[in-house]
Amino acid sequence: MKIEVVTIGDELLLGYTIDTNAAHIARALAAEGVEIVRRTTCGDTAQSIASAVSEALDRAGAVITTGGLGPTSDDLTKPAIAAVFGREMVLDEEHLAWMEERWRTRFQRTMPVSNRQQALLPAGATKLTNHHGSAPGIWLEDERGRWVAMLPGVPREMRGMLADTLLPLVRERAGSGGRVVRSCTLRTTGIGESHIADLIGAIEGGVGDVGLAYLPNADGTDLRLTVRDVGADDADVLLSEAASRLRSVVADYTYGEDAADLASVVLELCRSAGVTVAVAESCTGGLLGARLTEIPGSSDVVNGGVIAYANAVKTSMLGVSPETLAEHGAVSEPVARAMATGVRRAVDAGAAMAITGVAGPGGGSEVKPVGTVWIALDFRGSVEARRYNFVGDRGEIRHRAAQAALEMLRRRLLSS
Amino acid sequence: MKIEVVTIGDELLLGYTIDTNAAHIARALAAEGVEIVRRTTCGDTAQSIASAVSEALDRAGAVITTGGLGPTSDDLTKPAIAAVFGREMVLDEEHLAWMEERWRTRFQRTMPVSNRQQALLPAGATKLTNHHGSAPGIWLEDERGRWVAMLPGVPREMRGMLADTLLPLVRERAGSGGRVVRSCTLRTTGIGESHIADLIGAIEGGVGDVGLAYLPNADGTDLRLTVRDVGADDADVLLSEAASRLRSVVADYTYGEDAADLASVVLELCRSAGVTVAVAESCTGGLLGARLTEIPGSSDVVNGGVIAYANAVKTSMLGVSPETLAEHGAVSEPVARAMATGVRRAVDAGAAMAITGVAGPGGGSEVKPVGTVWIALDFRGSVEARRYNFVGDRGEIRHRAAQAALEMLRRRLLSS
Numbered sequence: 001m002k003i004e005v006v007t008i009g010d011e012l013l014l015g016y017t018i019d020t021n022a023a024h025i026a027r028a029l030a031a032e033g034v035e036i037v038r039r040t041t042c043g044d045t046a047q048s049i050a051s052a053v054s055e056a057l058d059r060a061g062a063v064i065t066t067g068g069l070g071p072t073s074d075d076l077t078k079p080a081i082a083a084v085f086g087r088e089m090v091l092d093e094e095h096l097a098w099m100e101e102r103w104r105t106r107f108q109r110t111m112p113v114s115n116r117q118q119a120l121l122p123a124g125a126t127k128l129t130n131h132h133g134s135a136p137g138i139w140l141e142d143e144r145g146r147w148v149a150m151l152p153g154v155p156r157e158m159r160g161m162l163a164d165t166l167l168p169l170v171r172e173r174a175g176s177g178g179r180v181v182r183s184c185t186l187r188t189t190g191i192g193e194s195h196i197a198d199l200i201g202a203i204e205g206g207v208g209d210v211g212l213a214y215l216p217n218a219d220g221t222d223l224r225l226t227v228r229d230v231g232a233d234d235a236d237v238l239l240s241e242a243a244s245r246l247r248s249v250v251a252d253y254t255y256g257e258d259a260a261d262l263a264s265v266v267l268e269l270c271r272s273a274g275v276t277v278a279v280a281e282s283c284t285g286g287l288l289g290a291r292l293t294e295i296p297g298s299s300d301v302v303n304g305g306v307i308a309y310a311n312a313v314k315t316s317m318l319g320v321s322p323e324t325l326a327e328h329g330a331v332s333e334p335v336a337r338a339m340a341t342g343v344r345r346a347v348d349a350g351a352a353m354a355i356t357g358v359a360g361p362g363g364g365s366e367v368k369p370v371g372t373v374w375i376a377l378d379f380r381g382s383v384e385a386r387r388y389n390f391v392g393d394r395g396e397i398r399h400r401a402a403q404a405a406l407e408m409l410r411r412r413l414l415s416s
Numbered sequence: 417m418k419i420e421v422v423t424i425g426d427e428l429l430l431g432y433t434i435d436t437n438a439a440h441i442a443r444a445l446a447a448e449g450v451e452i453v454r455r456t457t458c459g460d461t462a463q464s465i466a467s468a469v470s471e472a473l474d475r476a477g478a479v480i481t482t483g484g485l486g487p488t489s490d491d492l493t494k495p496a497i498a499a500v501f502g503r504e505m506v507l508d509e510e511h512l513a514w515m516e517e518r519w520r521t522r523f524q525r526t527m528p529v530s531n532r533q534q535a536l537l538p539a540g541a542t543k544l545t546n547h548h549g550s551a552p553g554i555w556l557e558d559e560r561g562r563w564v565a566m567l568p569g570v571p572r573e574m575r576g577m578l579a580d581t582l583l584p585l586v587r588e589r590a591g592s593g594g595r596v597v598r599s600c601t602l603r604t605t606g607i608g609e610s611h612i613a614d615l616i617g618a619i620e621g622g623v624g625d626v627g628l629a630y631l632p633n634a635d636g637t638d639l640r641l642t643v644r645d646v647g648a649d650d651a652d653v654l655l656s657e658a659a660s661r662l663r664s665v666v667a668d669y670t671y672g673e674d675a676a677d678l679a680s681v682v683l684e685l686c687r688s689a690g691v692t693v694a695v696a697e698s699c700t701g702g703l704l705g706a707r708l709t710e711i712p713g714s715s716d717v718v719n720g721g722v723i724a725y726a727n728a729v730k731t732s733m734l735g736v737s738p739e740t741l742a743e744h745g746a747v748s749e750p751v752a753r754a755m756a757t758g759v760r761r762a763v764d765a766g767a768a769m770a771i772t773g774v775a776g777p778g779g780g781s782e783v784k785p786v787g788t789v790w791i792a793l794d795f796r797g798s799v800e801a802r803r804y805n806f807v808g809d810r811g812e813i814r815h816r817a818a819q820a821a822l823e824m825l826r827r828r829l830l831s832s
Contacts, residue, residue, distance in 0.1 A: 012439075012455075013442060013452055013453075013454070013455060014442050014443065014446050014452065014597075015438065015439035015440060015441070015442030015443040015446070015452075016439075016443070016629070016631075016640070017439070018434060018435075018436055018439050019434075019435060019438070019439070020434055022431070022435070022457070023428075023431035023432075023433070023434050023435070024431060025431070026429060026430050026431030027430065027431040027432070030430050030431070036429055036430065036431075037429075037458075037459070037464070038429070038456060038457065038458050038459075038464070038468065039428075039429060039456065039457040039458075040454060040455065040456050040457075041438070041454065041455040041456075042453075042454050042455075043453070043454075048453070048454070052454065055471075181430070183430070183432075185432075193486070193487065194487055194528040194530050194531055195528070197487070197528065197530045198528050198529075198530065201530070211426070213425075213426060213427060213460070214486070215427060215432075215433070216486075216570070224426075224427065224432065226426065226430075279702070279723065281702070281705075283709075284706070284709070285702075285705045285706055285708065285709025285710070285714070285718070286695070286697070286701075286702030286703065286704065286705025286706040286707075286708075286709065286721070286723065287702065287705075287706040287709075287710075288702065289697075289701045289702025289703075289705070289706075289723040289725075290700070290701050290702040290703040290705075290706045290814075291702075292701065292702075293699075293700070293701025293702065293703075293723075293725060294701070294703075294810065294811060294814065296776070296777055296778065296810055297778070298701075298725075299725060299726070302701070302725050302726075303725060303726045303728070303729055304722065304723040304724050304725040304726055304729035304733075305702070305722075305723040306720065306721075306722055306723070306733075307695065307702065307705040307709075307720040307721040307722070307723065308720050309705075309709060309714075309715060309718050309719060309720040310715070310718075310719040310720055310763070312719070312763075312764065313719055313720035313763050316762070316763070316764075317720075317722075317733070317762060317763070346732070346733060347726070347728075347729050347732070347733070348728065348732075360712070361712055362712065362713065392572070393572065394710065394712055395710060396572070398706075398709075398710065
């Protein structure tokens with residue numbers, strides 16, 4: 001079964017609202033083994049809705065729309081799609097009565113006239129119950145079995161209706177063929193896309209007959225494996241075989257699967273090892289601390305740290321000597337090491353990460369260009385440090401630096 | 417001029433990645449008076465790319481694509497679209513030489529073979545310079561003037577190329593017809609959507625004949641004014657009149673326009689007043705420091721601070737007495753005040769913000785439920801503090817707390 005998704009709304013088309021509904025629907029359907037083959041966003045006019053939906057229907061025979069079911073005059077989804085099916089709009093007395101009752105009991109007033117049009121439905125339509133709002137969804141099907149399901153645009157209402165009402169219907173139509181789309185993602189860091197491609201190229205047969213996508217981002221490079229159109233059991237076997245092949249070359253760089261967050265992984269390893277954590281941050285200015293503490297329950301591992309942005313703070317709070325700063329500069333191995341040891345003692349932690357670097361855009365030099373970052377780890381008194389040259393803008397350099405510090409601690413915890 | 421946007425990638429279609437590129441392109445083009453009439457997302461196969469692009473080209477005659485220009489085997493945008501135009505793929509020697517040189521100088525190694533295909537371009541294509549990565553964009557045009565512009569999928573690269581190279585080209589083609597869509601946004605914080613609506617309702621004539629949208633988010637409530645389909649000069653006059661009307665009621669809560677960031681605004685005010693800044697963070701764990709230091713040039717204002725996550729750190733590094741902690745609890749006015757004063761002295765700053773609260777999901781109680789946050793400001797020795805009750809999840813509560821601390825300092829700076 002193939003489905004297209006059409007999301008309707010000027011606010012989406014003009015970019016004022018990011019389209020999160022489409023992604024949610026795609027994930028929910030993929031998990032059912034239904035393939036989304038295309039997604040279209042169109043504006044609020046009847047003509048653009050009708051042409052987008054009718055073209056999608058011609059291609060796929062099954063369409064899910066979001067948006068345009070509300071009471072305001074720019075909500076034209078129902079009449080536009082009714083016209084595509086050659087249906088009249090008819091008043092649904094039952095729904096009108098339900099709406100009027102709801103206004104009386106819930107809002108203690110008479111329903112505004114503008115809401116009446118929500119009770120107009122295409123002839124022959126089936127209502128999809130909305131437990132989270134007043135506009136019902138609509139299911140419209142022609143004699144050839146081609147269908148359009150219209151969901152509301154408000155994400156909370158859309159999600160509820162999809163799960164409660166539409167997915168069971170789609171499941172029924174998809175039958176028990178049981179062909180699914182499944183994917184899994186390995187999250188790597190500290191290794192580039194082309195280096196990974198070379199390593200995979202060296203395995204006999206690559207990752208097998210499975211789709212592989214490289215998704216580089218500021219956390220590292222995510223590797224997504226996807227199998228399509230196979231039985232659920234086969235999918236699991238194929239995926240796990242492909243993941244093993246992939247792991248055989250990138251295991252060292254892999255910190256988790258799917259939505260894994262390196263900060264969470266590190267916190268869990270610390271918790272198991274009984275290690276508390278401190279941070280000393282210069283160019284990242286609190287970002288590493290923020291990443292660790294955004295994880296619920298981080299307080300049993302994270303003690304705290306120092307944002308040592310000014311050199312005077314590196315000296316007064318972390319004990320970095322003014323001579324070391326003067327001789328080597330703030331972005332240097334001795335300073336990173338002194339910061340790590342200083343903060344580990346100051347907040348009495350088992351492990352301390354320290355970051356000092358040139359995040360840019362200013363402040364770079366020939367020997368220490370923008371992107372130069374020294375990261376040190378003091379793990380129970382044993383200190384290591386490494387120089388990195390990160391690419392990207394200020395935000396990316398800072399994010400990559402925090403990620404690299406976490407990775408340094410992860411590797412240390414695994415080897416200890 | 418009408419343009420369609422086609423975003424390419426299984427990760428978009430399957431919902432693993434939210435499509436932010438499409439929204440960015442739409443906003444940028446609307447500001448030029450160019451109308452995006454439809455947006456399509458298709459998967460990574462050559463066939464789905466070719467059919468999506470060729471249909472869009474038939475409808476609109478002008479198409480912008482994102483994604484699929486990288487070095488890996490799933491990047492099929494160029495050959496698929498070349499086929500739509502009936503063009504061969506040819507090696508661009510100049511670009512190959514540039515890439516090889518870049519690998520030698522920047523990464524100090526030989527370019528991986530897998531990168532060579534980035535130098536294959538459709539015959540007759542024009543390269544669009546990429547200042548932020550190695551894959552150039554492509555401009556392909558047929559004898560009837562129909563064109564496709566291919567941009568990379570990495571948001572940073574896409575945005576840079578759009579602004580630097582593609583917008584000027586589009587502007588040239590769009591000619592000087594001069595009907596534009598313009599909008600401006602006032603960014604408010606510390607006031608709710610319905611309160612603002614009441615204030616605006618009390619102005620005679622509201623904001624005039626201009627669209628007004630309320631955009632609540634974790635920073636506060638943004639108010640977007642939009643004029644459509646008028647001449648550029650009229651648009652500016654209409655917008656500035658509407659903005660004045662709006663400001664007449666929400667000026668106190670307005671910290672900037674459009675993409676203004678409260679942290680930048682505060683830094684600028686500090687710079688003018690000659691005030692240096694410190695932070696002491698418990699539940700935000702570094703987030704406030706990270707927000708301040710993500711602004712380039714923040715180092716002349718921000719001295720640093722302490723991430724005082726554990727109570728022992730509040731005592732050892734900020735001088736909060738164990739008795740105060742025991743008597744009032746960590747989330748309390750006396751502790752917030754002591755943290756602010758403690759960090760202002762410790763890092764020798766003019767102003768210090770301190771945050772202590774219950775970010776959740778655990779840790780709440782009847783008297784201090786999740787969302788309870790105390791924020792204190794020590795401004796040159798004079799201390800104020802306020803209790804907030806933020807709604808949202810852990811991430812939102814932390815973000816709102818950092819924002820409220822910045823707003824407290826902004827107001828103090830304006831009144832001093």
